[in-house]
Amino acid sequence: MSKYTSFPEPMEDQNPFQDPAVTQHSSNTGYATLDLYNPFDNTTRPPPPYEATSPSAPSVPAQTPPSRTTPTEHRNYGSYASQTAVNATTADLLKKQEELEKKAQELERRERELQAHGLGPGASRQNNWPPLPSFCPVGPCFYQDISVEITQRFQQTVTMMYYFWMFCTGTMLYNLLSSVAMFCVKTSEGVGLGLAILWALLFTPCSFVCWYRPVYKAFRSDSSFNFFVFFFIFFAQVGVFVIMTIGIPGWGFSGWIVSLAALKTSVPVGAIMIINAILFTAQTAMGIVMLKKIHSLYRQTDASFQKAQAEFTTEVMSNQAVRQAAANAATSAAQGAFTAPR
Structure with missing residues (x-):
């Protein structure tokens, strides 16, 4: 087949550099390469002859592929602590805005x-x-209108306090009833009956004015002064609830001591007074729970002792009766100073 074509057989070992088209160009050609010829040289001598160099494989520097961040890889924009602080601050601002x-x-x-x-x-x-x-x-x-004057956040708490005051009033009336029953079977308990009447007439209006109205006004206008008044009086009221539950003889309260002692005199009267002792116990437990609940709500508001002092000063000075009394006292002091013998 090779005699009809100029191409060698595929299996023959032929050197491509021995091809006549390559070998006819000898290494002593008369032209120069770019490595030896300087076109900016001012000399008029001819360019140097071409010199063949041994072929060598060019060294290609190894290139490091650039590092790229994959979509799933987290970029480090700062430390974890700083990011946490920023997130916490943003959450606080959003909460305050709400x-x-x-x-x-x-x-x-x-x-x-x-x-x-x-x-x-x-x-x-x-x-x-x-x-x-x-x-x-x-x-x-x-x-009084809880749905209008109290914010929706505190309406349930104020309503519970109103119902708690009604429960306390009903308990005092039942205490009066049990004292009357005890007086009917034992006439020597007249002192207890008299005190029971006094406590019913005294605690019913005073509890409304002294601790229910302050807590109502505290939640109505976010008043720090009324909060402090409520805590001071209601804490003392809870102490009185404890005394009522104990039932010291002769104090006018049908507590546990008086109720258990009444069973020896009359079982029906003793049963009535035990129910009263149970009501006093529930009243004390509810009072402690409501005191803690309102205190936790107070800590969430902007109320403080400094604001309470400022409110007290403002209310006292804005009261016309107090201002008139202060003016009269100052006038009397001035007149006494001028009329005093020298």
């Missing part, structure tokens, strides 16, 4: 309700508590 928005919505709701009732934003309403009949010569003393 609280401010809720307060703004609540104020708008109150203003709409006041306008719906024909009153302006700063107008006051007529007293509606206690709900007395129209023919009664004494009118209501307070205005």
